[in-house]
Amino acid sequence: MLNKQHIINRFLSYVKIDTESDPKSNTTPSTKKQWDLANKLVEELKAIGMSNVSIDENAYIMATLPSNVEHEVPTIGFISHIDTSPDFTGANVNPQIVENYSGEDIILNTEKNIILSPSYFEDLLLYKGETLITTDGTTLLGADDKAGVCEIVSAMEYLIQHPEIKHGTIKVAFTPDEEIGRGAHKFDVDKFGADWAYTMDGSQVGELEYENFNAAEAEVTFKGRIVHPGYAKGKMINSMYYASEYINTLPKLEVPEHTEGYQGFFHLHDIHGNVEKTVLEYIIRDHDKDKFKARKALMQKVANDMNTKYNQDIISIEVKDQYYNMKEKVTPVMHVVDIAEEAMKQLGITPLIKPIRGGTDGSQLSYMGLPCPNIFAGGHNFHGRYEYVPVESMLKATKVICKIVELTQERYN
DSSP states (O other): OOOHHHHHHHHHHHHTSOOBOOTTOOSSSSSTTHHHHHHHHHHHHHHHTOEEEEEOTTOOEEEEEOOOSSSOOOOEEEEEEOOBOTTSOOTTOOOEEEOSOOSSOEEEETTTTEEEOTTTOGGGGGGTTSOEEEOOSSSOOOHHHHHHHHHHHHHHHHHHHOTTSOOOOEEEEEESOGGGTOTTTTOOHHHHOOSEEEEEEEOSTTEEEOOBOEEEEEEEEEEOBOOOGGGOTTTOBOHHHHHHHHHHHSOTTOSGGGOOTTOOEEEEEEEEEOSSEEEEEEEEEESSHHHHHHHHHHHHHHHHHHHHHTTSOOEEEEEEEEEOOTHHHHGGGTHHHHHHHHHHHHTTOOOEEOOBSSOOHHHHHHHTTOOOOEEEOOOBSTTSTTOEEEHHHHHHHHHHHHHHHHHHHHHTO
16 A cells, blocks of 8 residues: 555655756756756665666656566556746745645635635635645645656555566656756657656646647747937837737737637737837647647738738747647557556546646657657646645555556556
């Protein structure tokens, strides 16, 4: 039986290490502090008895659990990322443990009156009576994706300690910089050597995902002209006004706060500028490939139309694709999803098969030749002060990993 306190202690040891990634850095990993957790994991994997433990110059960690059966079984893998989001600070994380959650408000920070309330975050009510790990209201928690890291390490440790559970060769990997879209960029699929894998990077218990957004980022730049405001008539060009017009020309309801399910969006996540120059930074998302292309084309068209309207080249736009919908690569090998679904059912977990409104390392890895659906890791409210994870959810995810390797072995016996 999995030891609850052991998993709590392991998870806490991870989240207390600051691993925030930096989108403005050109190095891999993007921050030196990611090495702190990476090096710790290397030693921990060796300590629990994993084989072929390695870490490369970019902090990609890989390890192997050899097969304990005679017959041939496909090699499967489990992957999580070590970095946390730059959306909110991950420094000096001070986790709080709420045992036997009552279903009432949780005071995260008395001094600052920060409250985690089920009246706003209704998912909390799913976990009445369970043990929750929360923040203290001043940082994120890092369950995205240190819960996944914890679950993979714990599952491997359990399998090593229980050789009666039969399995084929299992590979594990931990990546840097997933939160800034680079987690798979330098992943060596050939070295990893798995036939397929699963990212442990979802949220609610039961989540099983093999569809994700097609994703792009766009930088829209507006050129202006500064002159003394007292003598500006007919001379000044205020780039910020043009940027405002551009923002308001895009569909106002096709934004994250008004969309769900398969609905795509334009998301303005950063704006900086002055009279002379303003830059808008967008992300573009859609599950449907044709609609994704249309969104990118619309952003270009709005820029072109405004340049024509004002009869000058005031707007330039640069669009870069980030990742694509893994459904195209996973559908031909749906047995990898079927095995995970069956594992959950056998453990009494109701599978929640739905599209990811985001992306994981698995979306890129699937296009690199490694089909890679996503499985729940248990956390909620990622990337902010209200993040929490039920310990029981981490235990269930750990059990799912163990059951997947067992079912894979049985399928090919």
